[in-house]
Amino acid sequence: MTLMELRELSDLDTHLGNRPAQLRAAQRKGVKVVGFFPGNYVPEEIIYASGALPICLARGGSPEPVDAALTEVPDVICPFVRAQVGERLLKTNPYYGMIDMLVAPITCQHLKKAGEIWEYHGDKEIFKLGVPHQNDAEFSLEYYADRLRVMKDRLEALTGNEITDEKLGEAITLYNRIRGLLREVSLLRRAAPPPISSLEFVKLNHASFYADPVFFADVLDSVYHELQGEKAVTKAEAPRLLLLGPNVADGDYKVLGLVAAAGGEIVAEELCEGIRYYWHDIENEGDLRRSLARGYLIDRLPCAFIRRSAKKRLDFALKLVQDFDVSGIIWYEILQCEVYNAESYFFAQRMREHNVPMLILESDYGTADVGQLRTRIEAFIEQIRKAGDND
Amino acid sequence: MIELLKLCGFTDSEIEAQLPRVAAVFSRFGVTAEDIERGKQRLNKYYDLEMPGVRQAVRLCIKDLTNMVLAREEGKQKVIYGFMAPGFEILGSALLSKSSAVHVASLFPSLHFVIGCVFDKIVPILEAAERKWLKSGKIAHCGNVKTLVGLFALDLIPRPDLLVTSGFLCDTAPKAIDLIQELYGIPTYYYDSCHDREFREYPDDIRVTGLAAKSLRRFALKVQEVVGFEITDDMLQEAIDARGGLSTAMKNIHNLMDSGDPLPLSANHDLLCHTMSTLPRGKSDTGEPLAILNTIYEAMQDRVRKGIGAVEKGAPRVLALNPHHMNDPRMEHLLGELGIALVSSETGFFAPHGERDPAGEKPADPYEKLAQSLRTSLAQGLSARAAIIIEACRRLNVDGVLDKYHVGCRMGAADAMLLKDAITQQLGIPVLLMEWEGFDPRAYNEEQCRRRLELFKDVLISSRQPE
Numbered sequence: 001m002t003l004m005e006l007r008e009l010s011d012l013d014t015h016l017g018n019r020p021a022q023l024r025a026a027q028r029k030g031v032k033v034v035g036f037f038p039g040n041y042v043p044e045e046i047i048y049a050s051g052a053l054p055i056c057l058a059r060g061g062s063p064e065p066v067d068a069a070l071t072e073v074p075d076v077i078c079p080f081v082r083a084q085v086g087e088r089l090l091k092t093n094p095y096y097g098m099i100d101m102l103v104a105p106i107t108c109q110h111l112k113k114a115g116e117i118w119e120y121h122g123d124k125e126i127f128k129l130g131v132p133h134q135n136d137a138e139f140s141l142e143y144y145a146d147r148l149r150v151m152k153d154r155l156e157a158l159t160g161n162e163i164t165d166e167k168l169g170e171a172i173t174l175y176n177r178i179r180g181l182l183r184e185v186s187l188l189r190r191a192a193p194p195p196i197s198s199l200e201f202v203k204l205n206h207a208s209f210y211a212d213p214v215f216f217a218d219v220l221d222s223v224y225h226e227l228q229g230e231k232a233v234t235k236a237e238a239p240r241l242l243l244l245g246p247n248v249a250d251g252d253y254k255v256l257g258l259v260a261a262a263g264g265e266i267v268a269e270e271l272c273e274g275i276r277y278y279w280h281d282i283e284n285e286g287d288l289r290r291s292l293a294r295g296y297l298i299d300r301l302p303c304a305f306i307r308r309s310a311k312k313r314l315d316f317a318l319k320l321v322q323d324f325d326v327s328g329i330i331w332y333e334i335l336q337c338e339v340y341n342a343e344s345y346f347f348a349q350r351m352r353e354h355n356v357p358m359l360i361l362e363s364d365y366g367t368a369d370v371g372q373l374r375t376r377i378e379a380f381i382e383q384i385r386k387a388g389d390n391d
Numbered sequence: 392m393i394e395l396l397k398l399c400g401f402t403d404s405e406i407e408a409q410l411p412r413v414a415a416v417f418s419r420f421g422v423t424a425e426d427i428e429r430g431k432q433r434l435n436k437y438y439d440l441e442m443p444g445v446r447q448a449v450r451l452c453i454k455d456l457t458n459m460v461l462a463r464e465e466g467k468q469k470v471i472y473g474f475m476a477p478g479f480e481i482l483g484s485a486l487l488s489k490s491s492a493v494h495v496a497s498l499f500p501s502l503h504f505v506i507g508c509v510f511d512k513i514v515p516i517l518e519a520a521e522r523k524w525l526k527s528g529k530i531a532h533c534g535n536v537k538t539l540v541g542l543f544a545l546d547l548i549p550r551p552d553l554l555v556t557s558g559f560l561c562d563t564a565p566k567a568i569d570l571i572q573e574l575y576g577i578p579t580y581y582y583d584s585c586h587d588r589e590f591r592e593y594p595d596d597i598r599v600t601g602l603a604a605k606s607l608r609r610f611a612l613k614v615q616e617v618v619g620f621e622i623t624d625d626m627l628q629e630a631i632d633a634r635g636g637l638s639t640a641m642k643n644i645h646n647l648m649d650s651g652d653p654l655p656l657s658a659n660h661d662l663l664c665h666t667m668s669t670l671p672r673g674k675s676d677t678g679e680p681l682a683i684l685n686t687i688y689e690a691m692q693d694r695v696r697k698g699i700g701a702v703e704k705g706a707p708r709v710l711a712l713n714p715h716h717m718n719d720p721r722m723e724h725l726l727g728e729l730g731i732a733l734v735s736s737e738t739g740f741f742a743p744h745g746e747r748d749p750a751g752e753k754p755a756d757p758y759e760k761l762a763q764s765l766r767t768s769l770a771q772g773l774s775a776r777a778a779i780i781i782e783a784c785r786r787l788n789v790d791g792v793l794d795k796y797h798v799g800c801r802m803g804a805a806d807a808m809l810l811k812d813a814i815t816q817q818l819g820i821p822v823l824l825m826e827w828e829g830f831d832p833r834a835y836n837e838e839q840c841r842r843r844l845e846l847f848k849d850v851l852i853s854s855r856q857p858e
Contacts, residue, residue, distance in 0.1 A: 074826065076531050076798045077805050106587040109562045113805040116773040119590055120809055128772075130587030132602065133558050133565070139605040143585065305562045307581055310569055338532055338801070339566045345524030346570050362530075 020094035035099035045171035050155035056209035060249025145293035181220035182278035198266035400446030444686030455501035462494035478761030483671030485630035507718020516541035533799025534830025558583035590774035594742035603762035640684035653700020658723035707851035719832035745783025777813035795827035
């Protein structure tokens with residue numbers, strides 16, 4: 001049986017297909033749906049503890065919303081953010097239209113603009129969650145913790161429910177379970193060959209953006225236990241690769257598909273929606289809001305917009321190279337992401353010093369670059385294979 | 392070279408003393424005899440050197456650049472640079488007042504002016520950065536950041552003991568200095584705030600200015616470590632007070648610009664004046680830029696009395712969003728040539744009325760005073776920025792808005808289309824959007840700009856309400 005034949009995954013597919021209708025039914029009963037932009041700085045636990053249903057708005061990968069957004073933002077803004085602006089304009093994706101409130105984290109300078117544009121139109125309740133980019137000072141932690149307090153107040157006002165410590169503790173337990181299972185499934189890929197492909201894993205992770213978290217945790221649990229005894233999905237000799245970069249949106253599967261088609265096997269993803277989300281748990285003791293603040297702002301592997309983050313992420317990537325026995329790195333950034341683009345030089349230089357080849361890819365959500373990307377990926381994988389043969 | 396220095400207001404005795412220093416600096420930047428000739432032509436073309444004060448301003452820029460480049464050779468024990476760091480010029484002034492062993496420079500108003508506006512020699516610096524890690528093309532890395540990286544890549548300015556930036560406006564500068572520390576081993580630091588103000592809170596800024604003040608205070612502790620002496624609140628307050636005259640002088644100039652018809656000063660001179668007000672100066676050294684600004688102001692008053700202006704009386708009045716081009720005077724010159732009065736650029740418009748002074752009670756904490764730039768339009772979110780600009784348009788009674796958005800600045804560029812939407816909806820005046828690179832002269836296409844601006848001028852005139 002392949003992973004995709006697992007009954008739980010088939011149930012998950014059905015669940016996701018029915019999810020918009022489920023959410024609308026819940027809304028009719030007075031339950032609120034709260035959307036948030038990705039990047040791992042919005043504690044879903046607080047939304048969940050308010051009785052609202054959290055939905056991560058992270059759709060990307062198709063050119064239509066990106067193009068539609070050009071009526072509101074110029075093309076120097078990254079395609080992912082343009083997609084978040086364009087989805088609002090197109091109204092074709094049900095999740096974007098149904099939310100009762102948007103939590104817009106103040107993260108990278110592109111994504112924070114998406115929040116501002118939604119706010120400008122004034123047709124949705126917006127909460128801008130301040131994320132101090134200087135996260136190494138006590139006053140920054142205080143600031144973020146205070147913004148979480150305000151977020152809690154706003155959610156309580158929206159839902160009419162009090163967010164008690166008990167509810168928050170339960171939510172932390174639930175999301176820790178999800179993170180822990182994602183981590184365990186991901187760690188299975190240290191095996192050669194891995195029992196789950198990168199594309200399957202990333203899609204599974206993306207399902208968490210929309211699925212009911214309790215249901216999703218149970219699915220993950222089944223997947224994890226199933227995979228422990230599962231045979232590999234790829235050939236043992238496939239070069240093992242690490243994916244680095246800003247993000248892979250829900251639907252942005254072009255590069256993952258091309259790598260797999262070229263015979264490469266991505267065994268870990270160091271991305272906003274990858275390891276950075278599930279690598280650390282939130283401490284579920286003491287002052288829970290402070291614990292969430294610390295867990296989300298400080299303990300996590302930082303995104304590139306956080307000051308002094310490049311070296312931390314480099315060191316972590318080097319550790320992943322060892323732990324997952326990686327022989328090459330795919331650096332995938334979406335066009336116009338100037339912060340990651342600046343970092344790519346530094347990473348490539350340092351990886352070279354460690355004899356780890358790195359391929360830098362940039363792409364938008366169009367199809368025009370597929371041929372060029374395929375050629376470069378194939379050449380890179382061939383180069384790694386040859387280097388392996390020579391060892 | 393001597394002729395150039397005379398043209399820039401150096402006296403004979405100054406030339407004797409300064410010539411070897413200036414020559415050494417120009418040589419380092421590859422300024423040749425041909426460049427000097429060209430520089431003279433550009434100065435004569437783009438600047439009114441007959442206007443009292445302008446030559447002195449050019450001269451001060453050359454001196455400032457020279458002092459920075461030769462700081463190490465001339466024995467300065469500590470060198471600290473501020474890059475895209477509002478408020479740094481004040482803290483830097485406090486340091487300069489305390490110790491002559493420290494050199495403090497704001498990167499790079501004077502460098503952009505001398506190397507860019509005068510000699511048009513910025514491009515090799517940008518290219519050096521592009522050969523390193525800030526590649527050219529559609530990614531549109533900020534030209535100002537490229538200048539910083541190019542200068543270190545080419546070893547054109549001394550490596551500092553501390554390079555500081557702020558996250559007040561963007562993530563690009565902090566990321567750049569983070570990588571500069573990793574790649575070049577230059578110690579760096581930053582101070583920050585958080586861009587999370589909601590329009591429902593507007594114009595309340597206390598939360599973000601408070602965070603910035605804490606971060607600035609932490610930065611001051613870092614500077615103390617570097618320079619080896621304490622920076623007290625009193626020192627900082629003294630620097631704020633000492634620079635008060637510069638602020639007043641700039642306000643006087645802006646007030647005349649805001650109301651003068653004909654417009655008494657062109658945009659290029661406005662930028663030169665702004666440079667005078669942002670150079671870090673010790674307490675005893677603020678007299679020179681202050682005298683220059685006051686001289687220019689007096690000359691402007693004289694012009695207003697005589698009805699002389701940079702453009703004809705009655706020329707259409709335009710507000711430029713984003714600051715003027717820092718190292719290429721051609722576009723701003725062209726606007727004047729076409730008879731468009733560029734009344735102001737978007738620098739220092741405070742919430743909520745687009746005035747040049749922060750409204751409300753002044754904070755007592757000197758670090759909170761340094762953080763007041765966060766209350767200006769450029770540091771706000773889209774809706775608040777639009778509100779301030781609209782008020783500024785009303786106050787300045789402009790006929791239109793020119794948003795030449797700097798593509799390297801994602802914060803500003805992202806707003807362009809919806810700012811236009813807000814301005815046209817609320818004021819009904821024309822807004823021209825021009826994609827632009829505010830620090831890269833290669834972005835300039837004279838014919839294309841001329842055609843678009845001529846058309847814009849026609850629209851401005853035809854849209855005017857009848858008197």
